[in-house]
Amino acid sequence: MSSTKSLAPVLALVGCTNSGKTTIARCLVDTIQKLGKSAAMIEQDDDYLLAHQVEKVPRKHNPDDFYYHYDQISALNVGGLEKRLLEARQKADFVIIEGNMIAEIKEIMQLVDKVIFFTIDQKTCRRRREQRTYDPPDVEGYFDQIVWPAYLEHVRNAMSQARLDDRFVFVDVSSENDKATEKEVFEVIEAISRDFIKITSQTLELDAAMKLLRLPNCGATSIFIGTTRDTFDGKEVLQLSYESYDEMAYPELRKLCSSVRATFPTVERLIVWHRVGEVPVTEASVIIAAASPHRKDAIQAVSMAIDELKARIPIWKKESYADGEHSWKENEEWKVGKPKETSSSQIATYTKPQGDAKFFWLHELIQQLERLRKD
Structure with missing residues (x-):
C-alpha cells in the first residue's frame, strides 16, 4: 500500500524592504530543522525579472532620467515563484516564503496557510536600506519615490485583505537596530503564538x-x-x-x-x-x-x-x-x-x-500551522 505525503503548510513572511523578513525566515528554517523537521525557504528576490524587462518610471525631479520600478508585481516572474513553491510543498515538512509583495500575488496566496506581515516605520526602513548594496544600486530619490510609497500601498492592501481573511497577523518591527536580531526574531514568534x-x-x-x-x-x-x-x-x-x-x-x-x-x-x-x-x-x-x-x-x-x-x-x-x-x-x-x-x-x-524558550514558542507556531492544514 502506498502512502501519499501531505502537502506542507506554508508560512508567508511579508512586509517592507529591510523589515527583517529574510533574516527571520532563515532563523525559522534553522530552528525548525533543529527540531527534527525539514523546512524549505522560498525568496521572492530570486524571481525578479532582468532590468530591461522592468518598468521604467520617470524621476520626479529629473523626468529625463528614470528609476526601475522593482516594487510592483509586474517586476516578478510569478510563474517561476509559484512553481518553486509548489515543488517545496511536496518535499518539505514546512515551507516559508518571504517577500514584500507575496500577499498581493493571487497565485501564491492560494497556497499560503498563514501570513505574518511586518510593519516598520520610515526611519528604521531608510536607515537599514542605506546600509545595504543593491543591484541595480539605489540612486538618490529612489526610496522616497518608489520604495516607501510602494510599501504604504502594500500595507494598506494587506490590512484591507485582513478584514476578510483570518490568515493575516501584523507585527511591528521598527527598531534602533540596524538589522533584526535573534532576540527580536523570537519575540515576534512568541507574540504571534x-x-x-x-x-x-x-x-x-x-x-x-x-x-x-x-x-x-x-x-x-x-x-x-x-x-x-x-x-x-x-x-x-x-x-x-x-x-x-x-x-x-x-x-x-x-x-x-x-x-x-x-x-x-x-x-x-x-x-x-x-x-x-x-x-x-x-x-x-x-x-x-x-x-x-x-x-x-x-x-x-x-x-x-x-x-x-x-x-x-x-x-x-x-x-x-x-x-x-x-x-x-x-x-x-x-x-x-x-x-x-x-x-x-x-x-x-x-x-x-x-528548556529553550525560543524552541517552545516555535513549536507553538508549528502546531498552529499544522492545525490550519488539518482544518
Missing part, C-alpha cells in the same frame, strides 16, 4: 476564540463580549458602525497585549478581536479573552485590556437610530487619557517554559 489580534468586517465567532483558549496548563478562561444594544438615552438603536485606522491600530493592539502581559505575566493566551463596519443589534463588536492558570489573573487581564482598548486604540463607532438620525460616539476614556493600570500586587509568578 500567544496574542491573537484581528480587525475584521466578518462576524466574530466565540467558538473560534474558545479553540485558541483551550490550553492544558490553564484552569481559567475569562471572556468579554461587547454587543450592540437596542437603546441609548431613550433612543432606539438599529445598529452600530465602526471605523478603524488600521495602520495605527495594529501596532497599538500589540502594545496593549504587552502591557497586559507585563501586569499579568501568568496569562498564557490573549485574544483581542474587533469588528468594523456595520454591527446589528445583539451581534458582537468585540471579543477580549484571556487564558491563565488562575482565575483572578484572567479576569483582571480582560478588564485591563477592555479599558486599554477604549483608551488607546483608534477605533470609532457611529450609532444609527430608528428615527433616521445617527451620532458618532467618543469613548470617555479618550477624554481623560489612559486608564489607571491595574495593581500587580498578589499576581502569581509566571513560570517560564522548560
